[in-house]
Amino acid sequence: MVVVVRQGDQQTDGAAEAFPAVASIDAEPRFRAVTSKSGERRGIRLEGIYWDALARVSAETGLSLAELIDHAVNQLPDNGNLASWLRVLAVKWSISRLAHAENVASSDRLNALVQASPIPTVALTRDKRLRFFNEAFLTMLRQRLSLPNVTQLTRGLRFSVETQIADAIAVLEANPGRPLATGFSVSCGGATLRGQINIALAPDCEQQMVLGYVSRY
Structure with missing residues (x-):
């Protein structure tokens, strides 16, 4: 995905x-x-x-x-x-x-949760887009993908997780209070970074989203 x-x-x-x-x-x-x-x-x-x-x-x-x-x-x-x-x-x-x-459960509060996280964190929408990400996520990309230019990081970046977002949401809804661990990869400029990410349902009333906390990369 x-x-x-x-x-x-x-x-x-x-x-x-x-x-x-x-x-x-x-x-x-x-x-x-x-x-x-x-x-x-x-x-x-x-x-x-x-x-x-x-x-x-x-x-x-x-x-x-x-x-x-x-x-x-x-x-x-x-x-x-x-x-x-x-x-x-x-x-x-x-x-x-x-x-x-x-x-x-507003988007502003969700973004605040993402920005406050000390580890690389993202918010993914059900339609497979990165809604929010924090500075720790950008720092991870700069260090591991060797792309110092922020424009390069936000243009042409491909972020994939091993579990479909819709499937992840279904699993999380069936198991409230428990996160889901899965793999992820980020590609940009010919370089690829892989790792593990923990996914939890995002507290947002406007649209279904998940929070992803990078646990290993």
Whole structure:
């Protein structure tokens, strides 16, 4: 698998594939009777996706579903509709969590992780491009490929790993918390450098990427 260096490229292909499919069960209304701590019984009908979202809110906040609904009732304006209010609560919580995740897993933060690494480190996109690399990576190339000119290093450079990126992502997703070791090679100006690299899933919400830490060269 050959990777062409174009640092800063954005992935555009396959964006539609990342859009979640909606199952009929997500939109199917479900009726539930919920009893509050005070003993008041409320019958509520919501689409399945909203019950799923409220279950996530309950798990994250430590509140029971009954307590969560009591909280919503206390916020409900006069003549307000409880079911609609719960839908708004579920969506607002989801948007808040998404904003937090996007902040934590932004490309800028990923680049900071790459730059902070003391060893040669790269970020590879699913479509086989070097998204980020650090100064230690450039230093390795200068020393081992004898190319002092940075322009030579970033033009015509071919970076290949023995494991396909898509396959690496599948293995890493199936084994969370465990990196994948594989071989790599870098070619430029007729010279080639080979070694070992440890790959882990990159914390980036914009596109699927892996972080590669060179362990031996």
